[in-house]
Amino acid sequence: MQSGTNPWSNNQAEDIDRLFVEFGIEPIGGVADRLPEVPSFIRRGIVVGHRDYRLIADAIRNRTPFHVLTGFMPSGHLHLGHLMVMKEVVWHVRQGGNGYVAIADREAHAVRGTSWEKCRTFGREYLKTLYALGFEGTAYFQSRNDRLKDLAFEVSTKVNFSDLAAIYGFGPDTSLSHAMSVITQVADILFPQLDAGPAPTVVPVGIDQDPHIRLTRDVAHKLRMFTVEDRGAYVSVRSKNAPADALAAVHRAFPGSREYEAHVDITAEPLGRVRDTVREIEIAYGGFGFYSPSSTYHIFMPGLEGGKMSSSVPGSSFGFYESDREIKKKVMAAITGGRATLDEQRRLGGEPDRCSIFLLNLFHVLEDEIELADLRRRCLEGELTCGQCKKETLERVMTFVREMRERMDAVEHLVEMEYGTDAQ
Numbered sequence: 001m002q003s004g005t006n007p008w009s010n011n012q013a014e015d016i017d018r019l020f021v022e023f024g025i026e027p028i029g030g031v032a033d034r035l036p037e038v039p040s041f042i043r044r045g046i047v048v049g050h051r052d053y054r055l056i057a058d059a060i061r062n063r064t065p066f067h068v069l070t071g072f073m074p075s076g077h078l079h080l081g082h083l084m085v086m087k088e089v090v091w092h093v094r095q096g097g098n099g100y101v102a103i104a105d106r107e108a109h110a111v112r113g114t115s116w117e118k119c120r121t122f123g124r125e126y127l128k129t130l131y132a133l134g135f136e137g138t139a140y141f142q143s144r145n146d147r148l149k150d151l152a153f154e155v156s157t158k159v160n161f162s163d164l165a166a167i168y169g170f171g172p173d174t175s176l177s178h179a180m181s182v183i184t185q186v187a188d189i190l191f192p193q194l195d196a197g198p199a200p201t202v203v204p205v206g207i208d209q210d211p212h213i214r215l216t217r218d219v220a221h222k223l224r225m226f227t228v229e230d231r232g233a234y235v236s237v238r239s240k241n242a243p244a245d246a247l248a249a250v251h252r253a254f255p256g257s258r259e260y261e262a263h264v265d266i267t268a269e270p271l272g273r274v275r276d277t278v279r280e281i282e283i284a285y286g287g288f289g290f291y292s293p294s295s296t297y298h299i300f301m302p303g304l305e306g307g308k309m310s311s312s313v314p315g316s317s318f319g320f321y322e323s324d325r326e327i328k329k330k331v332m333a334a335i336t337g338g339r340a341t342l343d344e345q346r347r348l349g350g351e352p353d354r355c356s357i358f359l360l361n362l363f364h365v366l367e368d369e370i371e372l373a374d375l376r377r378r379c380l381e382g383e384l385t386c387g388q389c390k391k392e393t394l395e396r397v398m399t400f401v402r403e404m405r406e407r408m409d410a411v412e413h414l415v416e417m418e419y420g421t422d423a424q
Helices: 016-023 053-062 080-094 105-112 116-132 146-156 161-168 176-196 207-222 244-253 271-284 324-332 342-348 356-365 369-380 386-419
Strands: 047-051 067-072 098-103 138-141 201-206 226-230 235-239 263-266 294-298
Touching: 016 047, 016 207, 047 207, 053 294, 067 080, 067 176, 080 098, 080 116, 080 201, 080 294, 080 356, 098 116, 098 176, 105 116, 105 176, 116 138, 116 386, 146 176, 161 176, 161 207, 176 201, 176 207, 201 207, 207 294, 226 271, 235 244, 235 271, 244 263, 244 271, 324 386, 356 369, 356 386
Parallel strands: 067 098, 067 201, 098 138, 201 294
Antiparallel strands: 047 294, 226 235, 235 263
16 A cells, blocks of 8 residues: 555545556546536636545446545644535435535544544534535434444454554554544445445545545455456456355356356446346345445645644634624635735736635635636736735625525534434
């Protein structure tokens, strides 16, 4: 396994192109055309990469089962960066996916030292926002999900400390709870297939979370009883740890196949049918039959003060229940992509791709594509000053925030009903 980025770091300036090459992530553009409709987060260049998203695009197009899962570590108040992932999950649910959201309280407690009480408080805040955006599906706290914990134990049989050291840089001083939180997160990614049956599963994440995806794909493969390989003239089904009766069942399922000591060779059958049949046999004999998870990768929304948006940096974002005055203060003080002087701005134009205000419009507050394109043009051509742009954006922000507050208030009873005020 290759070493990778640190998913718990708050100070990363990732070279996306380098990471794509190094870890085999593909640009999303090559698969987006398979979707019946291309969502705005792809059109606008927010989601930029993927692993095996073709499986998900085909499931959406063909209306076959698939899952979508993501998780949130409740170590602080929700910020606008979390909102983009939530929107992506909701979009996939509306395309027919089974939605799952994990509140990673075990990870927050182990990695950030967040108290269980604060984990519950922040987690409920995330869930209220999620439901306000229209999420329908299964949400859970890691610490309350016993089936998840059992799956995590099974996952742990396929991971050793050298794996964790190679991927995350763990060393002698790394706590066991930190290692357990990784295992639990792998189980989170596989949980939808345990709960609702094996099916392609997409996990929307930032680039910094790719180590979790790579580890989970490796574990999903190791938990399979068989490998199915296309050998050109035939398909070979090889046992990894399958019972002898399961291998015999594969042989019986394909008349004319040849059974050997540890594999069955099958001719004149499509690879897809062999894979589906072998998965069914595996499940019938007590296996998981997991699909390796797919993933999408989004760019990070920068903080209003520059750098990465973070719950630990209050000025980098704003919450939906902050005062209007405080929100105005943060927006009007935000770093822009303007020039040093007004004259330069008019002559050279601004730099919207480096501007936290333009990206605030891009990610969240300006839904109309024509208006967004016009905003970008006015900036590039020097027609729009940063002060005027901030004033226009502030109006959109306040409308956006007020609508979110109303939605969150309207769904608060759902969180209270499901998790109560002292959920654990």
